Amino acid sequence: MAKENNVLFVIFGGSGDLAHRKLYPGLFQLYLKGSLDQHFAVIGTARRPWTHDYFRQGIVSQLSKGTDEQKAAFVSHFYYQSHDVKDSEHYVALKKIIDQLDEKYQLNGNRIFYMAMAPDLFGTIAQHLKSENLLSDRGYDRLIIEKPFGHDYPSAHALNQAIIETFDPDQVFRIDHYLGKEMIQNIPYLRFGNPFLSAIWNNKFIDNIQITLAESLGVEERAGYYETAGALRDMVQNHIMQIIAMLTFPKPEHYTDREINQSKAQVFASLPVYSEAEVAEKFVRGQYGAGSDQQQLAYRDEDKTDPQSNVETFVAGEIDLDLPDWQGVPFYVRTGKRLATKNTRIDVVFKAEEHPLFTEQTPTSPVLTIEVEPESGVLLQINGKKIGTSNFIESHQLSDLLDDDQQELVPDAYERLLLEAVLGKQGNFAQWEGMAGSWHFVDAIRAAWAKEFQPEFPNYESGSMGPKAATDLLAKTGRHWLYQG
Structure with a gap:
């Protein structure tokens, strides 16, 4: 079995197609192999008014491998938070559940924020993570973003500048699944x-x-x-x-x-x-x-x-x-x-x-x-x-x-890259x-x-x-x- 990693994932766009088809199955494979075990948690955010149970049921339906017991144990680490990324008050509520889960699962303040949504919101989210104090004061903070990284050089440059106002370059992980x-x-x-x-x-x-x-x-x-x-x-x-x-x-x-x-x-x-x-x-x-x-x-x-x-x-x-x-x-x-x-x-x-x-x-x-x-x-x-x-x-x-x-x-490309982000490996x-x-x-x-x-x-x-x-x-x-x- 692999070494366990203590980490919290916050997935913006947690109700979306990418999260359900790629991210959650990828995380489950890491769970089956021991890279995630007892000391991890996942918060999925979106505007939909879902409950934790409804969110978990949707995740289980996307998992093909593993036993029913393994699936149930895995999704018990998942939580849902209805969230408007433009509303500062919603980040206050998100911080509260982050702090609770950090203590419950002994996550050591390690946080990965995954932006699985429209790129024009990346800067807004990054700004609020900083202004509303959602970043860790004792573990690591990492940001994973999906393409498209802009639609030309000026827009890509503006997007990059918005992100690095909150995150250092070595904290930013731009996924290219190839x-x-x-x-x-x-x-x-x-x-x-x-x-x-x-x-x-x-x-x-x-x-x-x-x-x-x-x-x-x-x-x-x-x-x-x-x-x-x-x-x-x-x-x-x-x-x-x-x-x-x-x-x-x-x-x-x-x-x-x-x-x-x-x-x-x-x-x-x-x-x-x-x-x-x-x-x-x-x-x-x-x-x-x-x-x-x-x-x-x-x-x-x-x-x-x-x-x-x-x-x-x-x-x-x-x-x-x-x-x-x-x-x-x-x-x-x-x-x-x-x-x-x-x-x-x-x-x-x-x-x-x-x-x-x-x-x-x-x-x-x-x-x-x-x-x-x-x-x-x-x-x-x-x-x-x-x-x-x-x-x-x-x-x-x-x-x-x-x-x-x-x-x-x-391993699936997302399984591999999610683990490399957890380990802080930037090479891929x-x-x-x-x-x-x-x-x-x-x-x-x-x-x-x-x-x-x-x-x-x-x-x-x-x-x-x-x-x-x-x-x-x-x-x-x-x-x-x-x-x-």
Whole structure:
């Protein structure tokens, strides 16, 4: 069993979908494994007039593993407080229950405040936590916030300033759940734990890197959010940028959170700010139409979308880093809704070997593939001799995919990140320096797109792998997307 942690969670937005689908099941897994046991408590807040019992019943309905007795014992630590985040008097009532639970469960003043609600309220909540004295005077205070962290650089900067007026930077944990995924966390271990990879993990040997975050579903109930965000803000500015940082950050002298984040900051500082001409050359956007069978709605026909909407549901692009080890290596990224399959993967394409030994044919490019989901593991495509008497070369694949038993051992991203926040580990959380760099990059693309009169939407069928322009993006350099869906 893991070591128990004494801690209070205060979840603003405790009645919401995120809390019920991700946070409470994640906390329950920590409870089953012993990281939370007798000395923890959770306060869920929202405007709804719920009772403690009603709140607890809703939580139990979301828990799939464990016995009835374990579930009952777990939710007995949960309390509900009806709360208006703009009303100072409500914080007085919240402080009272916080103090009571701190004493009841011997929490040592350790408090984590989780903002699972609209970002425009983050500053208001942080200000009231300070003015109404809800912060601990003897334990630790930590703040966890969810994306979106603004909608452009100025709004993100204003949000950050509002938060750090109450919390020090090392107390703020910005969740990007992709950083909690098993194979994303595995990237530095692959890079730095294998000398044969460390030696060739640079522009001398790598031709290009491809990152695909494909989703088979449409916008579903998130249409209202997507109308203001789009795929560029929703997926590229955060998830894809964090993956690129994991793939490229310079090797730190020590593998500590501080040094890792300092190395990642170098990556974000190296992001270009493309001109309008460069955006037109290097980035593609798309919006899904109906499927060929007409069984799926076009984006513009989804509930809560504008019938003339120009919001992108697909983005593909080339990102060039100004880092010594990565100059000349294009990072091809793509993400989209209503694509052929749901798949997240990274393909590291090495340069093909040209040698007089191979006179009859040129070897293909070796490829290291990191499968993130739905499968998890690593594939290595290498060259070898074709069986028989010929001198022909053929590709061979070395595979290390997690089996079902291993997959059962993989913690959910939220379970992992919640524990890391409890332990005060910042290495797998987004930092402000990185967010600032990625917003400057994304804002330039958005500004260029805003000057286009009318994109030709929809421009890809539901069930495809995106618009033809995404294929052309690589084809004009003689390359192609390795993953075809």
